[in-house]
Amino acid sequence: MDGRVILRLEQLFGKERVLTNQTDLMTYSYDASFATQLEPKEPEIVVIPQSTEEISACVKLANEYQVPLYPRGAGTAQTGGPVPVMGGIVMDLSRMNRILEIDHKNMQAIIEPGVVQANLNNALKEYGLFFPPDPGSAKMCTIGGMVANNSSGLRAVKYGNTRFYVLGLEVVLPTGDVIVTGGSKSKALKSVSGYDLAHLMVGSEGTLGIITKLRLKVLPLPSRRGIVLCSFSKLEQAGEAVNELFRSGILPSALEIMDQQCTKAANLMRPQLALPENEALLVIEADGSKEEVASQVKRITEVISKFTDYVKFSDEPEECQQLWQARQIVGAATGRLKPGGFRVYGGEDICVPLSRLPETLRKIHEIARSYNIVCAIYGHIGDGNLHTSPVINRRDKEEIENAKKMIEDIHRLAIEMEGTTTAEHGVGIVRAQYMEIEHGTALEVMKAIKRTLDPNNILNPGKMALPV
Amino acid sequence: MKQLTTVESMYSCVRCGACREACPTLSITGREADGPRGRVLMARNLIEGVIPVNDEIKEQLDRCLLCSACVDACPVDVAVPDIVMMAKEKISEVRPQEGVTGIVGKWVFRKLLPFPKRLQKLGHLLWIYQKSGLQMVVRKLRVLKLLSESLQQMERAMPEILPPSRRNPHPLFTPSDRKDLKGSSHSAPRAALFQGCIMDMMFRSTNENTIRFLAQSGFDVVTPGQQVCCGALHTHNGEKDTALELAKRNIEVFEQANVDYIVSNAGGCGAMLREYEELFRDDPEWLPRARQFCQKVKDVSEVAVQKGTIPQAAGQGERITYQPSCHLQYVMGVKDAPKKILRSVADAQYVELPEAGYCCGSAGIYNLLQEQMANDILDKKMGNVAKTRANVIVTANPGCLLQMKMGIERAGMQGSVEAVHIVDYIVEAMERNKQSQTAEDQEELQKQSV
Numbered sequence: 020m021d022g023r024v025i026l027r028l029e030q031l032f033g034k035e036r037v038l039t040n041q042t043d044l045m046t047y048s049y050d051a052s053f054a055t056q057l058e059p060k061e062p063e064i065v066v067i068p069q070s071t072e073e074i075s076a077c078v079k080l081a082n083e084y085q086v087p088l089y090p091r092g093a094g095t096a097q098t099g100g101p102v103p104v105m106g107g108i109v110m111d112l113s114r115m116n117r118i119l120e121i122d123h124k125n126m127q128a129i130i131e132p133g134v135v136q137a138n139l140n141n142a143l144k145e146y147g148l149f150f151p152p153d154p155g156s157a158k159m160c161t162i163g164g165m166v167a168n169n170s171s172g173l174r175a176v177k178y179g180n181t182r183f184y185v186l187g188l189e190v191v192l193p194t195g196d197v198i199v200t201g202g203s204k205s206k207a208l209k210s211v212s213g214y215d216l217a218h219l220m221v222g223s224e225g226t227l228g229i230i231t232k233l234r235l236k237v238l239p240l241p242s243r244r245g246i247v248l249c250s251f252s253k254l255e256q257a258g259e260a261v262n263e264l265f266r267s268g269i270l271p272s273a274l275e276i277m278d279q280q281c282t283k284a285a286n287l288m289r290p291q292l293a294l295p296e297n298e299a300l301l302v303i304e305a306d307g308s309k310e311e312v313a314s315q316v317k318r319i320t321e322v323i324s325k326f327t328d329y330v331k332f333s334d335e336p337e338e339c340q341q342l343w344q345a346r347q348i349v350g351a352a353t354g355r356l357k358p359g360g361f362r363v364y365g366g367e368d369i370c371v372p373l374s375r376l377p378e379t380l381r382k383i384h385e386i387a388r389s390y391n392i393v394c395a396i397y398g399h400i401g402d403g404n405l406h407t408s409p410v411i412n413r414r415d416k417e418e419i420e421n422a423k424k425m426i427e428d429i430h431r432l433a434i435e436m437e438g439t440t441t442a443e444h445g446v447g448i449v450r451a452q453y454m455e456i457e458h459g460t461a462l463e464v465m466k467a468i469k470r471t472l473d474p475n476n477i478l479n480p481g482k483m484a485l486p487v
Numbered sequence: 488m489k490q491l492t493t494v495e496s497m498y499s500c501v502r503c504g505a506c507r508e509a510c511p512t513l514s515i516t517g518r519e520a521d522g523p524r525g526r527v528l529m530a531r532n533l534i535e536g537v538i539p540v541n542d543e544i545k546e547q548l549d550r551c552l553l554c555s556a557c558v559d560a561c562p563v564d565v566a567v568p569d570i571v572m573m574a575k576e577k578i579s580e581v582r583p584q585e586g587v588t589g590i591v592g593k594w595v596f597r598k599l600l601p602f603p604k605r606l607q608k609l610g611h612l613l614w615i616y617q618k619s620g621l622q623m624v625v626r627k628l629r630v631l632k633l634l635s636e637s638l639q640q641m642e643r644a645m646p647e648i649l650p651p652s653r654r655n656p657h658p659l660f661t662p663s664d665r666k667d668l669k670g671s672s673h674s675a676p677r678a679a680l681f682q683g684c685i686m687d688m689m690f691r692s693t694n695e696n697t698i699r700f701l702a703q704s705g706f707d708v709v710t711p712g713q714q715v716c717c718g719a720l721h722t723h724n725g726e727k728d729t730a731l732e733l734a735k736r737n738i739e740v741f742e743q744a745n746v747d748y749i750v751s752n753a754g755g756c757g758a759m760l761r762e763y764e765e766l767f768r769d770d771p772e773w774l775p776r777a778r779q780f781c782q783k784v785k786d787v788s789e790v791a792v793q794k795g796t797i798p799q800a801a802g803q804g805e806r807i808t809y810q811p812s813c814h815l816q817y818v819m820g821v822k823d824a825p826k827k828i829l830r831s832v833a834d835a836q837y838v839e840l841p842e843a844g845y846c847c848g849s850a851g852i853y854n855l856l857q858e859q860m861a862n863d864i865l866d867k868k869m870g871n872v873a874k875t876r877a878n879v880i881v882t883a884n885p886g887c888l889l890q891m892k893m894g895i896e897r898a899g900m901q902g903s904v905e906a907v908h909i910v911d912y913i914v915e916a917m918e919r920n921k922q923s924q925t926a927e928d929q930e931e932l933q934k935q936s937v
Binding site for chain 1: 504505519532562
């Protein structure tokens, strides 16, 4: 690294916000992915900006010295997305975390990219509003990161993913120029004026620009929720039940599946749950007003009862909390399936057509068995998104190798099932190898867009199978 | 006992980041190395020998408050403070602390804290310091400021030490105030006061008030005279052998006391007492005794809410807020009991402190060792206190209490805000209530006689 770069960065940010210590570089070598656990990638410099102007100047400087630059939020990605695979500068945006305006009259919020999802929702609650996309990491992930990865979560089945809530973005382009998408002065809730650049940025994973300000659409916060918990002896019955729910005109706010290993894990962690360890457990949520929830819960229960006798339901807040517990703890609980178990985040985000879900679940378990790996699967059955959770011993080298092969097989399976390798987490480095097979010639268009916006290949290089 | 050993827990971190929003130091600097994930990786790399012991890594690990907020937030209970301590032990093996700090530290840990009588003598000296005019001289000359600004502020926050004549041993037995049991064959539950070492010397009246509070709440209170320091400071400073000796002594003493509960009024001590089981993890002889001991350990507010009654108390129209002790809320898991007690006070308004989950920066002697960070944390805390517009900050641990007093000085809130220990606050309010009750009763009697 050219010594002048550090000097110039220090002039720009002040010494306090330019980090070059060994320990600092070490701690920016990872995100939440399994891949970076195994192969951390250290940056040469870390900077912590506080304004759009600083970011723009920094990007221009990176262009001047031809140094790669990697934007990063809270580092909760499971894809290696924010790690510096080619050296250079990591830009930690988590300190730009101000909520600039809650414009409740216009049903929108204007925020900086480092605002954590849960913090925005806490602030919105006062106004009876909410920002619906809810990844499992809502308590720690930044909304800048959510937009960059177009993430979603449990309630995507009803509310969709982050994309639907992005009205406009302020973006520092890879050249350092600043643009505002979605209308530079607009506060409109809908606009079809011009190319939809805001949504070009959504899911671009920091390769096309650094998001510095966000204008987000928010919705009225439902006052209540109800939960239906039901168990099925066969996976196929669960699949049919979900299909029947949709055909009966019911759209739940969450529609979650846990397989046998998951219920086993949840029981291990909280024995008082006493869940039946059948092939499939569904946890279904309805939201709305008190009356709406009561009637929805009743209708859901009627439909489900055609397929199984094990149905529990409630629309009382405390009981709902009880019924929801199983789903709430499952991610952490899977580690209990094996003494000293380590839950691997890999092959964790595939999505397949609803009609092929039971088949896919069975095939994943076959793959796991062939590598002799303990594996639990849960996910958003309402949109076909499965979170596979292999559990290994973190210090067993052979098991690590097997887990890698298993992850590869699961991704191939998703494509074979007419699905995708990633529904809400992103591509980063861990799924770059499937970009061509998933997109064919469309990948060439993506590459062309990248080359046009980022001629020097400065922003987040080495990701998403884009040119390096 | 914890489900995972420290090493197992170190390898269980999947770096999901759930700890990020809980960490006070990360909230100040935003540097990943000031957060729990970063610390686990740095500690692991050090323990595995991937990186050598050097000043940089030592300084980084020393910045952890060991507050355990991250453990509370972690879905798989990664024991970050234990992991950081393990790495720090490795550092002190390679380079034992030398010079004055090392010698003084060893003397304090081995020769002072374990001996209640020596502490009382130190108490005498401090009392003389405060009463002889020396304190005034020190303050006027600003001698301490030359050493460190925090030390100066801490000296000012130091409570008034009671004279030796008022620091006799606590009564061995104080009967419960429960009137319904008088003359009945049922006896009140027995609670032993864990008096602490520094606590009993510097906050003597808080201990006396704890006895009063427990008796009023319906417990027979026992205060075994032979008890010793809990060993928390020793464990946090790599003096594990002394900690084990102290733990054994306390287990014996409280076994003999034959009580239902062992009650602490300092979150830091209570958390350590609860960890005795962990301390004897590999000692089959002491483990069962430690386990039994731990099951009896309760915080004073917890035991009153769960097993006693909340005494009636009355304020005088003040706004109160509560700064939790980290060890109390995260290690002992006592979160709501103190709030429940405070909400029950008549004629006082309880206000929730924003970002109360963050440590106040006291953290043992952290505020002396990491002055800058501790002050940044404290200033942020005082900003939140100002938002509540409270007149009283209630705390549940002596370290937090001193820190909040320092914070009040730093923020220039003297006169408008005071910091108190929950027991002292409640006992005063309890007595105020009693007085007004008596006054009312007398009025009633007078009316009847008229």
